[in-house]
Amino acid sequence: MILTQESVQRIKDKQAQYPQRKSAVLPALTVAYRQVGHLNDDVYREISQIIGVPILEIAEAATFYTMFPKQPVGKYLIQVCHNISCSLLGADSLIAYLEDKLGIKKGDTTQDGLFTLISVECLGSCATAPMMQINHDYYENLTPEKVDAILQQLRSEA
């Protein structure tokens, strides 16, 4: 089993709320993503057994939603918003700065497995741009100094 007892229980609790069982697909994927860090066929199979929806239908839905990585990613998934409001305030240079600091290109993971750097569409943080989301948290109004401090903090916590 990949999913912990706690995750299984959370998925069951969520499903119990809905009038129809299939509505639990996205909540289940969310719980699994938060625990595992990415999704794959093995995760779909377990979810399928928990919520009683065919694995094909789980995979069909999961592959539509880009928020869930389908491959393993670093411990910290750095998602820089590259949409228009953030770009006007320097998202391109923020990405270049992170590439330089992490020694990787966008789309790659550092050799120590700590950081994966990707860029994503608008995260609804337009008036606090530029910004990035690391795993599930937002980091906003970014400056080079702030980025340095964030990376240092994450490295020390790792």
Place this chain on the structure above:
Amino acid sequence: MTFYSPVITNAKEAVDNEKLHLFKYVEDPDQPKVETYETHGGYRAWKKVLSTMSPTEVIEEVKKSGIRGRGGAGFPTGVKWGFVPKDSTKPRYLICNADESEPGTCKDRVLMERDPHGIIEGMAIGAYAIGCHLMFIYIRGEFGHCAEMMEKAKEEAYARGHLGKNIHDSGYDLDMIVHTGGGAYICGEETSLLNSLEGERGMSRIRPPFPAIAGLYACPTIVNNVESLATVPHIINRGAEWYRSLGTEKSSGTKIFSLSGHVNRPGNYEVELGFSLKKLIYDPAYGNGIRGDRKLKGVIPGGSSTPFLTPDMIDVKLDYESLVEAGSMLGSGAVIVFNEDTCIVWAIKKLIHFYRHESCGKCTPCREGTAWLEQIISRIEAGLGRPGDIEKIEEICENILGRTVCPLGDAAVMPIQSAIKHWRDEWQYHIDQKKCLVKSEFAF
């Protein structure tokens, strides 16, 4: 370490200005607590509705207020509620659309983070009006912190008897589910949202039937934006007449504008509809002018799906009718400001990349068209444009517009068409000279 940076709001102004209501308490750190919300008059409207008003009276009051959907489409909220068949024996559902993803828009988030009970109260009143006993809030997946705020507020609302069985001894039952999405822009479109909530891929549905007739689980369903619903308790408390007195004759009420891009004070500002766009950008209490003392190049007034305005057009009122007259739209109220250093081809490349990525793939014109547009616009931007590319873009746009099931195709096209209309010479320069007229190099 602090993660979230508090966005600038004009809450201080809202405290003194009787007309503003959505932002009155958003700077009060205790506002998300149910006790504080109640002290500030919260759940009074809900109790009033339960004890003294019939569902029809609620719908009539909201109709009279003239409030229109604040998510982008601008459809009158009360009229929408009235579409639910009175004689249907099926369960009815109310869904609060909190899938805020229109680029430039970050307003619903502030309400969820700082005044979650205002949303729940508005949802409850809407639910009562249409005879719904199970309501949902669909929050975009990335807003995990908003979902936590809403969950917590929901639990408090149950504990205080505002939700659950036999609410305040009225005999009325109402439950609530906080649902999160998976990062798909298209799920802000109501029929895609319904599919997503049913556990399917978030692809749009052909209308009719409209959701009010056959929506979630094929039952009558109303989908309303967060800001629209958060306004409802104020309309009930202070009356439709009061609400009508705000804003303009045809665009009543207030609206939250998300101001982003090249301004000195980006933020969320609640103002009366009919407010001056120029004032929003330049007044020290709002945008405080263009960053770095540069000149203005253009403005998108209603989220990335709405047509550009040029500097000579910004003396316009921010209301539904005035912006249509000016050739654009109010949309979600996301004002994006571009300074003179912005290459228009570069900006449009960013936007079309987004729409290509977010197209659900159901309709051929949108799926193929946005991909072709991205290819052509990207090559122009890279200095590889060919003669005839502008005309080709225009032709593809014409063949997407109005030919798709949902509005995503139109949304992709409208800013492009207006960018070519206003800055055709710059596009031509980019193709002929194989480089930008102005280079968009923005440091962070």
